[in-house]
Amino acid sequence: MRSFRSRIAIAAGLALATLAALPPAAAGARPQPVDVQLLSYTDFHGYITPQNNTADGTIKDAQGNPLIVGGAAYMATHLKNLRAGKANTVTFSSGDSFSGWPVEVSHHADEPTIEFMNKIGTSFTTVGNHELDRSMEFLRDHMGKGECFGVVGEDSCFTDSAGHPFQGAQFTISTANITRKGETEPLFKPYVIRRFGKVRVGFINLTTPTTVNGSTSYQPSLDNLPLVETANKYAAELRKRGVKAIIANVHEGGAAGNDFNGCNDAAKSGPIWDFAKNASPDIDAIVTGHWHWFFSCSVPDPAGNPRPVVEAANHGRLINEINLKIDGRTKDVIRESITSVNHPVTRDVPADPEMVKLVDYWNAKEKETYARPVGTITGDLTRTRDADGESTLGNLAADVAYADSRQTQGGGADLAMVAVAPVKGSNSLRGDLLYAKGANPADADGKVLFGEAWATWGYANPVLTVSVKGSQIEQALEQQWQTQANGSVRFAPLAVSGNVRFRYDTTKPVGDRVLPENVLINGQPLDPDRSYRLAALAYTLLGADGYAAFAGFTDAVRGQRDYEAFRTFLRNGPVTPPALDRAVAVNTAG
Incomplete structure (x- = not known):
């Protein structure tokens, strides 16, 4: 027995000596964190055409100076520049992307916005209240699947700027808290999961509870589930599925001062702050919308750990960028490493040629539609x-x-x-x-x-x-x-x-x-x-x-x-x- 133990000890010593001589990765050292970039926009409302008025075409910097911003062609260029050199990146919307107000969009069943969102590589969107301005079926079947209604070419299914018939969204439409009246199962996917190498990130998508009783989105056949309880339910479900990096993408917001990259606690208002304080600590970041405001804040979760809470204005004036580092072993976000910044969509960059063509096409099409x-x-x-x-x-x-x-x-x-x-x-x-x-x-x-x-x-x-x-x-x-x-x-x-x-x-x-x-x-x-x-x-x-x-x-x-x-x-x-x-x-x- 002594001899056997001696052989085991000698073997173990040799093994340890061998491991010590190996490079760190081979020796079982902690793998390098996985970098993941999140790019989001919110409340776009079909503003593909650059606006020249103060409210829609400018935003003030930290010194109060107005910046000229917005427009599909410039937004596309900024997104390309932000993605440059990033191996793991995802672009998404925090809702109210369509139900557009500009006539070149609204006269064409919001199809120009879908074409734009497809072309900039939108991966998914949560449902905003204005996404239900017509009906759940319109959102699901027309916007989502490309099904036609009414007279083709007059009411829906217009030919797009590339000469193709309308095909619907090439991205996922998701929300966890819109249900049939009296039911609890969501009508859309409650969350989406995106894989980046060996790690996965889950995005729980939520809609403001004011939706089904809103003046434009009034839908008597639908219900809203509460935000915090719904977010916590699906955060727990994602954890059970082994997804530990979790983002809440919420079409509900607030305000926090006048600096789009600031966070003035004294100026905070809106329901998102209660959500941020109470939503599950398993959620690593909260991306918001609906209020047409802007901020880049950090709010402690219920466990006392800081996490970003951000909103990126409206009408394509800002793009939010969150950068995560995800532990390659635990698959969880390293909270202290998270960075967040709102980027103004300035017009001092080259206009994307494909988007210029798209905008010009739909504005010309609007003149035809107007005259019908x-x-x-x-x-x-x-x-x-x-x-x-x-x-x-x-x-x-x-x-x-x-x-x-x-x-x-x-x-x-x-x-x-x-x-x-x-x-x-x-x-x-x-x-x-x-x-x-x-x-x-x-x-x-x-x-x-x-x-x-x-x-x-x-x-x-x-x-x-x-x-x-x-x-x-x-x-x-x-x-x-x-x-x-x-x-x-x-x-x-x-x-x-x-x-x-x-x-x-x-x-x-x-x-x-x-x-x-x-x-x-x-x-x-x-x-x-x-x-x-x-x-x-x-x-x-x-x-x-x-x-x-x-x-x-x-x-x-x-x-x-x-x-x-x-x-x-x-x-x-x-x-x-x-x-x-x-x-x-x-x-x-x-």
Whole structure:
């Protein structure tokens, strides 16, 4: 036995001597960390064309000097420069990439933005609230899979700048906390995993809980799950799968001062800071959006370890870069080595030629789309209000909402109401629609062009049909007069659909100017105790216009967005300006 042990000891000694003579890697030394670069942008909103206004085309540096920024061609160049020399890099979006506001994008079902995102090598995106401005199916099937709807080449599936038919996203659309109403399983992949050599990084994608009840993204068939609980659930799941480097990509944000690479604790506001304090310590970095703001902060996780929390403004003005070092043995992020910086997308670099072609193509295409006829009118539709608050355009907008509801399954409105001079917020009546031909060569007397209709009514808001009590309708009509802080009374009229007539008495006190018996719906007096189906824009029903009467509405059904509802109505024309006979001011004796 002694001899056996002696042989083992000698062998062990020889082995140790051999190991000592070997290079460190062969001796089992810790492998070198794996470097991984994360490049992200947020709230792009289809701003492929460089903007020249202050809000969208500039950002201030730390000294307060404005930098000229933005544009697809410059963003592409900056991304290429940032990736140079990086073996492990991934580019992603923190949501609200499409549902674009620029007309060259919005007139083409947001397909130009998808083409741009594909071409810059976007790997994945979380779902922003505006990604649901149309529907979950539109996002999943059209944007994601390239499925066509309506008339190809007019409503969807336009030919892109390279001459190819629309194919949809070449990146993953992901969110962990959007579900069917009453369910808990997400409708999209809750996270994505990307492999870099022998290490993997998991990205949990999340959407602001304000989404399904937002004024443009109102989706009564969907639910939002809470952010922290959902993030923690999937962080634990990723750990079980052996993924230890974890990033939360959250379309929810905040503010932290005016330095895009700073972090002013005294200026912090917004929900992302509570998320950052409470989300699982397994999450190594938090990339945010939604607030259209900017910061590069470090916030301790629940275990007391610092981790970056960043936001990269909006409209392609900044690109965020996070650099990770991942331990090759544990596969976890070395927290103290993380760096983060927001890069301004300056225009002092060469414009990417492919993106210049893309932008020029879609702007030229927009001129064609603008000139496409969508209907005819027999007279002027204007926002000019008479003494009773009525206008031809306002009355028509109420008729459009009513018609849209009547053709929406589950809608069936009894009446419609549209704010024409809201107490607060935006006015959906954005421009007059005149009978006389305009400057566009495609125009003619009475002809309505696509671009003219778009600029007349709407702000991408859905028509909702909801159930309300007759007393709420009466209260809403009373809220057309609101006493201001200085004692004056502001008149903020509501347009009603053509099957409604009402009288009001301005000699009475505010709040007591409309009697139920003086409100007729299809010729019948308003019943305060009866339930009515009311069609209106979500913005108004949610109180954003300043009319609180509709609070507590039930049984919401979503129709078309205002833009599409208006075009549908025009196609069924010709449209004649409505008479201004729906509201009448009378005294008590009258």
